[in-house]
Amino acid sequence: MILRFGVVGTGAIGREHINRITNKLSGGKIVAVTDVNQDSAKQTVETYQLDAVIYPDDKALIADENVDVVLVTSWGPAHEETVVAAVEAGKYVFCEKPLATTAAGCMRIVEAEMKQGKKLVQVGFMRRYDTGYAQLKQVIANNEIGEPLMIHAAHRNPTVGENYVTETAVQDTLIHEIDVLHWLVNDDYKTVQVTFPRKTKNAHGKLQDPQLFTIETIGGIVMNVEVFVNCKYGYDIQCEVVGEDGIAKLPEFPSVVMRKSEQLSTNILNDWKYRFMDAYNVEIQDFIDSIAKSGEPEGPTSWDGYIAAVTSDACVKAQQTGEKEPISLQERPAFYSEHILQNN
Amino acid sequence: MILRFGVVGTGAIGREHINRITNKLSGGKIVAVTDVNQDSAKQTVETYQLDAVIYPDDKALIADENVDVVLVTSWGPAHEETVVAAVEAGKYVFCEKPLATTAAGCMRIVEAEMKQGKKLVQVGFMRRYDTGYAQLKQVIANNEIGEPLMIHAAHRNPTVGENYVTETAVQDTLIHEIDVLHWLVNDDYKTVQVTFPRKTKNAHGKLQDPQLFTIETIGGIVMNVEVFVNCKYGYDIQCEVVGEDGIAKLPEFPSVVMRKSEQLSTNILNDWKYRFMDAYNVEIQDFIDSIAKSGEPEGPTSWDGYIAAVTSDACVKAQQTGEKEPISLQERPAFYSEHILQNN
Amino acid sequence: MILRFGVVGTGAIGREHINRITNKLSGGKIVAVTDVNQDSAKQTVETYQLDAVIYPDDKALIADENVDVVLVTSWGPAHEETVVAAVEAGKYVFCEKPLATTAAGCMRIVEAEMKQGKKLVQVGFMRRYDTGYAQLKQVIANNEIGEPLMIHAAHRNPTVGENYVTETAVQDTLIHEIDVLHWLVNDDYKTVQVTFPRKTKNAHGKLQDPQLFTIETIGGIVMNVEVFVNCKYGYDIQCEVVGEDGIAKLPEFPSVVMRKSEQLSTNILNDWKYRFMDAYNVEIQDFIDSIAKSGEPEGPTSWDGYIAAVTSDACVKAQQTGEKEPISLQERPAFYSEHILQNN
């Protein structure tokens, strides 16, 4: 069985997924595309030599009986409407982050999905599919370090442009830690506080950089997350989980070990694209395989998208107030609880 | 375009490739299978739900017009005849090592291929597709460490069974270093000498273990290769290239970093299967993509298979004599020289 | 010239210093000892075969003309009186932490010393003499990582006894980070806030463990310091300085690298004694050499002792309030400012 994708949004990330599904992975194919820019849609079909219908809009694409999955890679503000429509049509959805730009929007998707009586939606949080994070999750789940007590994490990026402002550090950067950290420890967030260290000379005027987020969970885990997007030296993701009986830490991204010019060194990546390249592939292949196998995607759910939205809002508020801000989630519906267990 | 594979040999490695092509990679499918054990062939078709014809033998399979590629995963002594027949029929061939069990056999394949006027055959030396080796090759090709002078390598395996004897260390184990090391430095072998250290208590009676191979190239590079197949502690592949201006070394296989019980540690694999898992996928995908793109496979050639056979014979002789034995290759045909350049 | 030490307090640490000065270092000797337990003093003289007068109390010892240096290793509450008396007598003082148990006490020592017109006192903060910290200081001073923006530090210990309570984490443990971190970045502290993660099952009833201290400096550097004294896995000191242009981190304590039982590992110490063994030796030798060379000790001053006391008080208060507490230092006298520059 081949899973037939209709793609809404043929920008950079849309094209990458199209290329991935067409040329690298197994079990899926692109049968329909649409974009607000119809030329982009046409050009994409040509570039990747797709045997795909070009639709004028997402509604038409969703209506196509040949489309099994709607792959949502349009710009963020458009996500909610497309996802709700696709879910109501009973289609599977793979939606890049954010699931919706507001917590209320995410909740509308959650409700639409529950009404369908089965899980249809996966959100594009690819880190869970990174080998390092997967090993870390396993180590914790196996009780190799006892109960987690603290997490020390860092998300560092060499440089950002002028349109990246203080809130962007939450919405585009921290958002990945927001998803992956609660998943790692299987806990829910309670509060967040932000501290701004001295600003680096390498950040432009509208951006406070670096930032330190202190996040506490319901279970009492304290997470320090450094976000530093003009660190200059490279793209570097660090995550260390301190448990009662030991500590586990993400491996460094592997690279040839050099002895040269009085230095013993390995390379640090300079671009985020390379860091999670494999994770993107595994993520989509797992989405395809899970649906083929069990009829449901098994990755990050609509509820995870909702958690990300609520937490992200609280983090932005904490940036503004300097105070410890609550992260107030509604009660998790039983509908979404099985999934957590499966993921362990 | 989908490349259509006919598989000769449905044992363990044949099935892994079938699964890979069917469920993980893109651009290929299995359309025919055969095995000396017809039940195995039938069971394979069922297990992987293949839409494939089951043939009584390799000749019939090769004759099928729907077969573009013959994937040779039968036992070693049968390789030569299948490969020659497939090449003479103008089919592409992906053949697991050894290409043939003798140098003369490899040469007959080389000659058959040259007669066809284009490259058809790729030999399954997957290490070239490992990220670490690929980076090492790049570092050398970029002249980052100057001219290579020495290589220190080790191939360690936790334990082997009774049927693994002293020569097996060359034919099944060292064979991978034989292929990858000359490729790394783009040089040809000249001599080999073997030293046997004190035998480990963990090796059975018919096996000298460990063994140290000292291999010299035409260009004067000296390679020390340790083969130690009852090292107990894990499966561990080491390769360090010492150049005039610096040294480059394979990265350790990545794993979560633990602090526990007074140890800072990472895991070492206990089984070779995990070490080159990705390399096997990349190898086959590259084979498919290269044929789709340029009409020729771009991996290890029949000539590389011939080099492996000649070198392997010399290594076995060196085990027996204790002397420095010559590795005498025929002159490389121009037909196979382009490839080396492409590979850089 | 041999520097003549009179030792006040012949407990464990007093004896270690006596052994060090007598049997490992050069340029010093023990000529007098005293202890509230006179038997301990006598036994010490015998054990180390010292040619030393045993005095009934610190006053008598200080009055001995043969004593150049008073080495204060009595219990903390007694330090202030001994140090003030020694300074007023114009003697050099090497005083183990704390310099005094209160900020006011430290200030009285500072004033007594300033009245003498030259530096006489060194406080036993040995970490500054650790090779790793010294390298870290050099890297920062050389501007190799630009201006420091953040420090991530951890002080982990395998286990503590019943008498170690929540405040002890500041007074006996964090105190070392308090001294070394401001010295590293040549800055003064401004505020501190404490977060208590979920308590480890391995801590006894009266102890909150682990604890996270967030300390901000006048210059805007934010320091996260984890104190975890029942971490079980070993004694482990981590310190990473994040600068505008790069990051520098303490090396792991060196140990033989093992490949065994599917693990690549190095040892982590299980006891703090081994971690700073060399630093203790370098500290005392430097104290002796500096006095011989320039007539003044060049290590941590009375003012550094005062900083430690004020900061320690604020940290304990922060443990109790949960709020961000100010760290209010008096203005640094010019008398103590040269030293900082020398230390760079």
Next chain:
Amino acid sequence: MILRFGVVGTGAIGREHINRITNKLSGGKIVAVTDVNQDSAKQTVETYQLDAVIYPDDKALIADENVDVVLVTSWGPAHEETVVAAVEAGKYVFCEKPLATTAAGCMRIVEAEMKQGKKLVQVGFMRRYDTGYAQLKQVIANNEIGEPLMIHAAHRNPTVGENYVTETAVQDTLIHEIDVLHWLVNDDYKTVQVTFPRKTKNAHGKLQDPQLFTIETIGGIVMNVEVFVNCKYGYDIQCEVVGEDGIAKLPEFPSVVMRKSEQLSTNILNDWKYRFMDAYNVEIQDFIDSIAKSGEPEGPTSWDGYIAAVTSDACVKAQQTGEKEPISLQERPAFYSEHILQNN
């Protein structure tokens, strides 16, 4: 008790030992010096403000009743005569390598010492006092890796001058591995063979560089030792012992860990002086302490000096012949056998 040293030879290494004994260590002092260049002797006394008699030659110095130890740091060809004379006078001797320039010379010292009925001589092989090597020795002695089967070692140096020729690689460089490796595994050497890889462009005309020594022991251990003295990138000592049950390797020389300019790096030393600085101090302090404690030095003996001389001669011969050369030691006298056990 203070051990009184008379120093024969006040060149660079002589002065370093004088400084060490005078200003860094405990329990020794310099009471006499001599040098063929009397001005050097005088200048040394002044520089280090020694209270020492300047003698016209070694005989006069040895005759001084105040001299307990003769420290031999003259040039190599003069060692034998001084050491024999000192031993015959019943004095302790600390002699820098080589003990004598010929095996016969070493044997004459061995015999003189045996005639005195107790161990008097220690040879300056400082590596045994390096923390890393000491740990490695302990790991092997504790049977943590089972019986040693192979050693992979490398001795790399950034660059050498014109007076360093092919044999110098044995006499000045490999000589340290020759001493430390047999000590590590408590075994004796049997044969050596040399392989010359392609010569680096960075070596001058009279020097074959790098060189690979394959040394076999009586017990069957095979050691590969790379000597590469124009490796450019730094001073780097590697030693990995492969045992039946695991592998142990010298730690890298510790240094601050940097993340900068897309590299994760530590520093490699550029000069041998820094690598074994601590080992030199420990070596001399241990020499002093052992004599104070047991009346005999416990470090490398005259017999170890003899082993080094015989092995060094065989290595030079192997450079010339290209053949496997025997390393033929006389039988070890019982007089020197205890020591090996003590060293374990």
